[in-house]
Amino acid sequence: MYTFLFGIVLLIVGYFTYGKFIEKMFGVKEDRATPAYTSGDGVDYVPMSTKKNSLIQLLNIAGVGPIFGPIMGALYGPIAFIWIVVGAIFAGAVHDYLTGMISIRNRGAHLPELAGKFLGKFMKHVVNAFAILLLLLVGTVFVSAPAGLLYNLMNGWMAMGIIVTLIFGYYILATLMPIDKIIGRFYPVFGALLIISAVGVGGMMLVKGVSIPELSLTNFHPDNLPIFPLLFLTISCGALSGFHATQSPIISRTTQKEGQGRKIFYGMMIAEAIIAMIWAAAGMALFNGYGGLNEMLAAGGPALIVSEASTMMLGAVGGTLAILGVIILPITSGDTAFRSARMIIADYIKFPQAKITSRLWIAVPLFAVSIILTQVDFNILWRYFSWANQSTAVIALFVGAMYLFIAKKNYWVALIPGTFMLMATTTYILNATIGFGLPMNVAYIGATVISIFLVVLFFFAAVKARAAQIPLEEDITNWKGLQFNE
Template sequence: MYTFIVGVILLIVGYFTYGKFVEKVFGIKEGRTTPAYTHKDGVDYLPMSTTKNSLIQLLNIAGVGPVFGPIMGALYGPVAFIWIVAGCIFAGAVHDYLTGMISIRNRGAHLPELAGKFLGNVMKHVVNAFAILLLLLVGTVFVTSPAQLLYNLMDGWTTMGLIVGGIFLYYILATLLPIDKIIGRFYPFFGALLLISAVGVGVGLVVKGAPIPELSLSNFHPDNAPIFPLLFLTISCGALSGFHATQTPIISRTTQSEKQGRKIFYGMMIAEGIIAMIWAAAAMSLFDGYGGLNEMLAAGGPAGIVSEASTAMLGAIGGTLAILGVIVLPITSGDTAFRSARMIIADYFKYSQAKITNRLWIAIPLFVISFALTKIDFTILWRYFSWANQSTAVIALWVAAMYLFIANKNYWIAMIPGIFMTATVTSYILNAQIGFGLSLTVANIGALIVTAGITALFFSAAKKARAQNLPLEEDISFYNKTA
């Protein structure tokens, strides 16, 4: 119990301390006009309040990841708490904040465009394809997972096909309509439901004295399961997730002032970390140890854990509300995944999205492909999603490190987690059956070599970019409120 409580406290303290430090390193300009005003189009670019932006950002980034990921990560034991806390403060929230703020400085640009500007045109094309693939996988996963939860909750009142069709219909509307029509209007209520349900489960764990295991040398993780690299891909959302880099530009286009960035980007990642801590603790403590957790996962998957834990902590009515809060998570990330994909493709081809017909030409093929992907086994999709997700985080962290290096600022805040995650995703793909299938020892050695090479290439490219005085932001002097 103490490990859990201390972890939550550290996350909150991290927002007020390290979050403030990262903001100072970046150097906000309160008088600089944001893309919400300079590129206002009434569809994707328009100013919204800090509260709305914060809750939308939280729901954008918090798919099933901070629930399902920590539940599966609980099998590694209390070490999962360390990764959630340290990963969130020093990697995930830094990743989200810098991605969002650099996007604001560059007309709300998405990751492919930022990668092209700071890492070269070849990377722009690579990241563009990579981001679209990731978003399609996310959108598809976030159709099937909430559909299963709803199907379980409704206890056979309807069919899975009808539920999936209803979710797709909602996604189409949320992808095509201006951001303030559905997302801006309903997300604050969804966000409140999410926070209340998560806090309810967390308070229930503490009040009822759930036997949450403490971190110790003898109980570091069960069965000596190899932590590296699997833990860092199993728990992504809630600690560090590249999916967030595809979502923050949605809100960078609606943010009113740079001073709001720490609350919106860094703060909402901390909130997601707290949600992850709660569900990891619930999974570790409510099912008679790791053997019971394994049996529950085999029987009903993470969705079954959510249902059982919610009902155990909050009763029938409160448990149902908690389950609804979890259902909201993937749905409110799936819709913005498709919206992000539409925006990235439109930016890539410089295709205006002011007219709904232009949006349809991009959106319809995306939904057709996603529907086809729903026929693939969920576990296979999730494996590829996990690797693609963390690889995207790696790219975003290197982009942020390059930006700070050129600006003569402390680039290590992005580079250190970037180096660590480069080694992680490389080791995973070299070792995994979906990759090269090498032994873990060989994979780790290969990962060290690849990471060293990428780091050397980074310094070479960064020094050239600094010498060439690469512009770091869009020139909007005409709009600026102050010089």
């Protein structure tokens, strides 16, 4: 219990201390016009309030990741708490803040465009393909997961195919419509339900005196699987997630002032980490330890854990509301995954999106591919998603480090977590059966060599980029706009 509570306190303190440090180091320009005004188009570039942007950002980034991931990570025991807390404060929230703020400084640019500017034109093409792949995987996973939860919640009275069709129908509308018509209008309500459900489960565990395991050297390590790198890919969205790098630019196009960035980007990552802590604790405490949790996962996966934990803690009615909150999470990330993919492709091919027919030309093929992917086994999709997700986080952190290096600011805040995750993702793909299948000791050596080489390459490129004086932000000196207030 004390490990869990101390972790929650550290997350809150981290927002007010390290978050403030990152904001001050980055250097907010309150008088600089944001893309919501300089590029306003009534579709993707629409100014919205801090509260609305914060709740949308939370729902965008918090898919099933901060629930399913921590539940599976709970097999490692309380050490999962350490990764969630340390990862969120020093990696995930920094990742989200830098991605969002650098995007604001560059016309709301998405990660591929930022990678092209700060890591070279070749990386723009690589990251563009990588980001679209990730978003397609996310969108597909976030159709399958909520559809399964809804099917169980309704005891199978509605066919799975109909549920999937309805979710896809919603995704199409949310992808095509102006951001303030559906997402901006309904997400604040969904956000409230999400927070209430998570706080409800966590609060009742405390009220009922549920025994949450404390950190020790003996109560983790499932089936002798290595903590590194597996834990750091299993728990992603609650600690560090590259998917967030595809979502923050959506809100960078609706943010009114740069000073709102810490609440929207850094703060919502901390909020997501608190959600992850609650579900990790539920997984560890409510099913008779590692053995019981493992059996439940084998029987019905994380979705079964969510259903059982919600009902156990909140009763039939409260549990149903909590499950609905969890169902909302992937749906409200899946729609913005497709929206982000549409925007990235449009930016890449320079295809204006003001007309709905232009949006359809891009969106229809995306949904067609996703429908095909729904036929692939969920567990296989999740493994590829986990690796692609954290590899995207590495790219985003290196973009942030390059930006800060060129600006002669503290680039280590991004480079250190970026290098750590580079080592983790490389080790995983070298060892995993979905990768190269090498023995773990060989994977460790190979990942170390590759990571050192890429970091050295980064410094060579960074020195060259600083000498070339690459502009860090879009020139808006000729922009003529009205004064604005929240």
